[in-house]
Amino acid sequence: MKAVLVIVLIIFTLLSSGKKFRWCTLSDLEQRKCAELSKALTAVLPVSNTNSFARISCIRAHNTYDCIDKIRVNKADAASLDAGDVYSAVKLYGLTAVAKEIYEQVISEYFNASCIPGVGVAAPQLCALCQGQKSYVRDKNHFCETSSNEPFYDSDGAFRCLKDGVADVAFLDHLTIMRATESEQQEYELLCPDGTTAELSKYSTCNLGKGPGRGIITRHNFQKITNQFLTMIQRLFGWKGKERARFELFNSSSFAGKNLLFRDATQHLQLLEEQLEIAYVLGLDYVALLKGLGHEGSSLDNSVVRWCCISNAELRKCEEWALSIKSDPLVCVQATSMANCIEMIKSSEADAVTLDATHVYIAGRCGLVPVAAECYGQVCTPAAESTEEMRKLHLKHKGLSPVYAVALAKKNARQINIHNLRGRRSCHSHLYSPGGWLLLSRYTVGTLENDTENCDIGSAYQNYFWKGCMPGADGNLCKVCIGDSEVEGTRVSSRCAANHNEHYYGNMGALRCLVGNPSGRSFGDVAFLEHSNLLWNIENLEISGWAKGYTAIDFELLCPDGTRAAVTEWAGCNLGPIPPSTVMTRPVTVTKIYDFLMKSQEFLGTKVDSEFHLFQSQKYGESDLLFKDATQYLAPATHMSYQEILGEPFYQLAESVFNCTPAVVLKEVFVLQINKDTESASSLKSSYVELLLPEARKGTEIQKEPSK
Template sequence: MKAATATILVLATFTLLSSGKKFRWCTLSDLEQRKCAELSKALLAVLPLATINSFARVSCIRAQNTHDCIDKIRVNKADAVSLDAGDVYSAVKLYGLTVVAKEIYEEGNCVFAVAIARRGTLDIQRLRGVRSCHNGARWTSGWNIPLGFLLARNELLWDEDQPLSQVISQYFNASCIPGVGITSPQLCALCQGPKSYVRNKNHFCETSSSEPFYDSEGAFRCLKNGVADVAFLDHLTIMNGTDSDQEEYELLCPDGSTAKLSAYGTCNLGRGPGRAIISRHNFQKITKKFLTLIQHLFGQNGKERAKFELFTSVPFRGKNLLFRDATQHLQLLKDKAEISHILGLDYVALLKGLGHEGSSLDNSVVRWCCISNAELRKCEEWALNIKSDPLVCVQAASMTNCIELIKSNEADAATLDATHAYIAGICGLVSVAAECYGEGCAPAAGRTKKLTHLADKALPPVYAVALAKKNARHVNIHNLRGRRSCHSHLYSPGGWLLLSRYTVGALENNTVNCDIGSAYQSYFWKGCMPGADKNLCKVCIGGGEMEGAKVSSRCAANHNERYYGNMGALRCLVGSPSGRSFGDVAFLEHHNLLKNIESLQSSGWAMGYTLNDFELLCLDGRRVAVTDWADCNLGPVPPNIVMTRPVTTTKIYGFLMKSQETLETNLDSKFHLFHSQKYGESDLLFKDATQYLVHTSHLDYQSILGDPFFQLAESVFNCTHADILEFCKQDICTS
C-alpha cells in the first residue's frame, strides 16, 4: 500500500514539474552548486523516459548569502532552500515566505547550543573580554540561545534603546559572527572571507561557505586555528568529533564546570529548532512533492541511494551541502501551520525578545498579568503611580492562563503561588523575585526597603492551615471525608497540594488515589475549589448574591469568584449573606487570617464574627485557637515568586526595583504595592503580607521552592492530569 502511494506521489510530482516551470534550488557556495547539479543529473538518470524533459528543468541558483536566497525566493528567482531556524523566522515574519518541511536528526528536529573552548582555558562565567566565533548572526545555536542565556544571567546588560550588536561588541574583545552586517565591524574583526568592493566577490563576514568561519563547522575551525577563545555552535558538528578534538577541546557548562564534547546532552546553553526548508506560499505544494520525490529516491532509505546520497556531502569535499549531513529525513509540514508551532513558543518568544522583528511597543513596556477585575484596577493604579518603564495591565482568567500568556509572549510577568511557580518552571519560565514575609523580613530602622539579593538563606514561609467554626465540634482533620470543603483555588499550595498528603494520599502513587484531581472529587461531598469542576464547584457563588452572581464567574480561578483566595475560602466557611453556600472546613494560609477575620466585621458579608468563633484543625486530631498556627498547620508554603521568560529577567527586575523605590520615596502616594483592601479583596498582584521583594534571578525555581515541596509537586503531577502541563510540554523537537 505504501509503495503504491509513493508511486502515485512520484507520478504526480512528474506531472507538476513537467508543466514547463523550473524547480530552482538556491545554493550558497560553489560546492553546493556542484552537489545540486549532481542531484539534477541523478534525477535524469533514474526517472522514466517520459519525464526526462521535466526534470531537465530542475536548476541550481547561486546566491551571495542566506539573505540573498530569501530575497531570490521572495521575488520568484528561486523556489526553495534549507536555512537555520533564525533565518527561517525572518523569512516568514519579515518576507512573507512559508515553511514546508523540517530536517529531522537523530534526536529529532532540535539542536543543542554549545560553547566550546580549549581544555583548561575558560569557563562560562569568564567570557567577558574573550575572542568569540559564532556560526551565524541571529542563528539558533550561535546567536539566539547564547545571547538569551547571557541576558538571563545578567552577563549582558541590554538597554533596548541601543542595538543588541553594540552590546555584544562591548562584551567580547573581538568576534566573527557571519551575517551580522557592516555596521558592527568589531563583530566581524576575526572573519577571514575574501574582501572586495564588488558585491558578488565580497564574502567577508557573509553567511556563505566562501567565509571560512561560516556555519558551525566554520566556528569550530575558527577556534581550532587559534583565532578565537570560544566558539558557539550546534552539537551536530561535534557529535562525531575526532579523538584529537575530544582531547583538545571541552564544553563550557551553565554551572561553571566543563565537560567532554560528547556530553552535549547535559552540558549545553539550551535547545532550539534545527534547519527547515522555506518556499513561497503559492509554491509550497510543488515544493513538498519535490522533497517527497528526492527523499523517496535518494534519502536514507532511498531506492536509488547508490546513485546519489541526499544527506551526504563527502563526495563533494564539503559538509552540510544543501541539507545538514546529520539529517535522517525531511518532515513535511501542514499548510498554514503557525510559525510558533513549527519553531516552538519558547523559541519564538526568545526571537521577539531579541528584536528579530525590529523594535516594537512590546519591547518598551512591561505587561503585567492580572487575573481579575480587582487586580486590573490595582494594576492600573500602579501604572499611574510609577516613574519607570511604562506598565501595561493584561487580564487573564487564572494563574495558569497567565503562564500561557507569558510563554506565548502576550504578557511579561506575574506573581505566582508556589504550585503555579512549579508549573511555570516546567513551562520554561524563570524567577525574578520572591516575596518576603513576616518579622524576619522587616527592614532595619532607617533602612529603605528594596529588592534584596537572596544568597543561601531560605525565605520565611507562610503556613497552610485547616480552619473550622468553633461550634462545629464534630469536625477534625481525620473525619473530613464526605464534608463540604472550601479551598482558595485549584492547585493552591495549601488547599490542594500540601492538603493531599493528609486526605487523599499524594505520595501513595500505587493506589487508586494517584490522580489527586479526581481523588478530591470523591473525597469531599461538595465544595468550592475555584478552577475545578463538578461537585467541587457546587458551593461556589460567582460574583456574590449582592452583585447579582454572574454565571460566568462562578467557580472561576480568580477574584471574580467571591470564594477565591484566602479571603474567599474564609467567606465560604462563613457562608453567603443569605446563609446558604457554605462549607464545613476551609483550607487557606495563615499570613492574613487574623486580618481577614477582623475584616468580616466591616465587610457587610458576615457581621459579628471574631477570632473566637474559629479554630484550627491539627494533624494529631486536636483543635486549637487560630493564633496557634505555628504548632498546628499542614506544613510550610514557599513564597510567591515573580516569573517571566528568561530573556526578560533583567527588564522585569529593573522595573520592580525602580517601581518599589518610586513608591517608597513618594510618601504622599495613596497607592501601596502590597495593600489590597481598598479594592475589596486581599492579596491582589502580591500577598498583602509582603514586606519587600527579594532578587532571585540567579536561582532556579527548584531552589526557591525547596526540595520537600518540589518533590511533592513532582510526585503529584507525575500522575495527575493538568491541561497547563500538556500545553507546556508541547515538544517541537520530536518528529
C-alpha cells in the first residue's frame, strides 16, 4: 500500500506542477477513450483546483509515423504501437521502448496445462508441462526458465514438447516449421484461424499473426516519467485496478471499438529496463524476421540516412536539408563533437559525418571509411561542368587541393611572431584540429627536444600557452571560452564545448576569440585557423554584429621563418597544408551514403535558384556547418583509403602524435606497449620530435623564447 502511495504522489507532483502527460492517439475512438482516461484520473486524484490542469493531453496523430515524429520532436510523450513500428521508432528515430503489453491471462484460462517458459509463478498451470530441473537452489532451478536448460524453451522446444507427446498443440514460429523433416511434414499439420487445417508448408496463409505484441515508446529522457505514469494508471485501471469500475484500461467495448490505446487482450504492461536492446524487447527471432522479410522497419533502415550534427546550428541546417532533398529520407542526429559522432557511427547510432583531417585519421583507426572528400579552390572543376568519372580521375591523378593552416595576429601587435608565442593567449578552432592542434605542434612545442619524459602535446600546450580557448580541451585552454552567452541557461553547459554552441569554436570562433567579445574585450594574442574562408569571416565580424571596424588589413599572418605577411599571402606564409575534410561512414553503409550524397549534390550543391545550399552556412549564423563553405563539390572517395586521402606526411605526423597523445575515442584502438618494446621511451620521443620539427632536419634552428 505504501509503495502505491509513493508512485501516485510522484506522478501527482509531476502533474500538479502543470506538466501534462501527452498520449498520442491514432483514431477518433482512441481520442475518446484517452479523454475518458483523463477524466477518470481527475476524479481519483483530486486537487484543490481540478480545472487548473489536465493530467493527460490527448494528441491526435494521422498515423503511427506521425506519432513517432511527434514524440521525437517533443510534441507528444508516449504511444502504444505494434512491434514493427516499435522497431522503426527505436532503430531509425532514436526513441526508446519503455514497456510492452503482456497477453498471457487469456491463455491460462483457455488451456488445462501448458509450458510457457518464463511465465513464472503467477499462473502455475502455464508451467505445468515444462520439464526443466527443479531445485530450491536458485542457480540450479531451470524449471520453466527462458533458457536452453528448459527442454521446452523457445520455438524448437515447443515443437519438441509436441513431438514428445506431452502436449496436444504447439505454438511456434515458421522458422522452426521450415526446418521440419520430411516425416514431420507428413505427421503434423497447422491449425488455421478459420477452423481448417493445412500442411506445414502453408504457414504464410495459415498462421496466428506476425511477431510480438504492442510496445510503448517514448523519448530517452522521458523514460522514468513514462514508467511511473504507466505504473500508476495500471494500478488504478488495469484488470486488478482499484478504480477499474470507473475506467477499464484494457477494455474498449464501451467505446464501440477494439484495441484502443492498448490491446483488449492485454493482461498487464511489463516495464522494461533502461537502455535495453530492441532485440530483447521484441525478441531475437522477431528482429531477425523483420530484416529477413523486408519489413518496413528494415527497408527504412536500408534507405534512411542518419547524419551526425554537432551543434544546434548544424541541426537547423540538416533539418532544412532533410526537407529539401528529393532522394532517400534524411534523419538528423545530434552529437556533442566530431569525436562523439565517430562513436555514434561506430555503434550504428548514426551513419555519416564530415570530419576534418585529424578526425579522419581517428575515424580511420576506428574502422570507418571514406565516402567523399571536399574539393576546394580553382583546381576543382565546378560541379555542373564535371562528371562523376571526371572527379574520380582528377582525385586519382592530381589529388585534392588542401587548405592551409595559418597563424593570425592583429597587425598592431607587432611584437608577436611564430617563435615567441610561449606564455601568450591562444585561440584554436578546437581540440585535435589539424591546424590549431596537430600541425601547430611542429612550431610551438619544440621544447620537447629537452623533455625525455613526456611527448604528450596536449599537456605540452597547457604549459606552452598562458591561457586560451581550445574547445574540447580543459584547464587553462578553456579559460577564455565563453559558450553560447546569447541563450539563457546554456552558457555554462556550452562553454568550451567542441561544437558551434561554443562561440569560439571553429575558424570563425578562433577569429572571434582573437578580436574579443562584442563588448570589445580581447581574449587572444594569436589565432590558429584555416585560410579557406578567412577573408569572408573577417567581413562577417561586422555583418553579424560581432565586432565593428575590422578589415583584412587589420590582421597579419605569422610565418614559419619569424616574419609576418598580409592575410592574402597564405600560399607562402602558412603552417602547412591540411588534407580535405572527408565524409566517413561504416564499411557496410558506404554505397548508401555515397548514393545519397551524389543525389544531394546534384540537386542542392551549387544551384543558384535553390532555397537551400549544401555548401553555405551564413544564414544559420555560423560558418562551415556540415561541410566547409569553401567546398566546390564532393569528390568520390570510396576507392581510396583514409591514409591515401591524408597523404603520407600528414598521416605519419598523426601516427607519431597520437602514439604519445591518445584521444579518448581511440582508447580501445591504441595500446601503447612502451614498457614491453625494446625501444626506449626516449628513442620514441626522438622519432616524434624528428617529425615535429622538419626544419631541424634542414638545419634551421628554432628560436627559443625565454619563459616569462
